[in-house]
Amino acid sequence: MAKVLVVTSGKGGVGKTTSTAALGVALAKGGKKVVLVDFDVGLRNLDLVMGAERRVVYDLINVVQGDAKLAQALIRDKRISNLSMLPASQTRDKDALTDEGVARVIAELKEKFDWIICDSPAGIERGATLAMRHADVAIVVTNPEVSSVRDSDRIIGLLDSKTERAEKGDQIEKHLLLTRYDAARAERGEMLKVEDVLEILSIPLIGIVPESEEILRASNLGAPVTLAANPSAPARAYFDAARRLNGEKLEMVMPNDRKGFFGKIFGRRAA
């Protein structure tokens, strides 16, 4: 049974696209057939983060409007054969996406894949509501920071009212993915703790991704962290989150402080 997952947040820059890419790779490595759909029309970036920017020919809007077949627009990953992506249009605007067109594309993708992961644009406008529209599961990406938490709260409200499931009176499965977390700073009272964010947003936690140099390195290379042969701390967090999405019960691991003894002594004031 295919599942539609939306990766959303309200606020921009918290790690939606990075998380979409990393989770997609992790789920595909676990043997699932996965497709990543970029809904950020006009500001597509999933292609770049996935290292497929030079392979885009057709996009979601071409398919929605019937100018291209789905198979023509899908880009199959060269590193993992059971992972594909459907890019957003860079030149058109979001009004070119119709509700019926998106519904048709999602229905077609459900026949071919196990997981359809929709990378939502920031904001609460049409692009974001269309991305969440057909979702069965939602991942709300949140940074331990006041504006991100506030916007996540707003997005949770929309998930409970604007999705197809919500309108039918069904529940949409919601998970919190806390990103850019620095356990040491949280411990020192400089950053909201995991439990603070959970208490405020009251949705279950699916993963804690630590602040890490590996994230920028991965986007520089167009290779999500979960592709690396030796998984880094953020990669391990994404692998665990992917397993939880598949229903596994795993103990939540607090990503360990990446600083060593010297970092603890000298790095404290420098941050």
Add this chain to the structure above:
Amino acid sequence: MNLISFFKRPVTAPIAKDRLKLLLAHERGAIGNSNVIALLREEIVAVIAKHFPVESDAIKVRMESGDVISTLEVEVEIPTQLCAEIKGAAKDGAKKDGATQTLKVTASA
């Protein structure tokens, strides 16, 4: 800055948490009822417009949530000159300074 405050940074996360909790308690209520308030506003505008030629943005409808009692506040701004022209109660009730009349309705929580 003394030596202690140099080495011990003030703890700010609890402040962030408290601010968020307070703000969201307020926002959740307001946004949750936003459809009712928008509808109410439309209907109030229609009723007022029958008697006063006011612009729709001169009417503000707000819901304030309290512990026991919540108030629904409807504020209608009418130009003082206009009020003076209209005979009767409107003239006596108009404030000279802000040219605003406020009607308050209290609703139980």
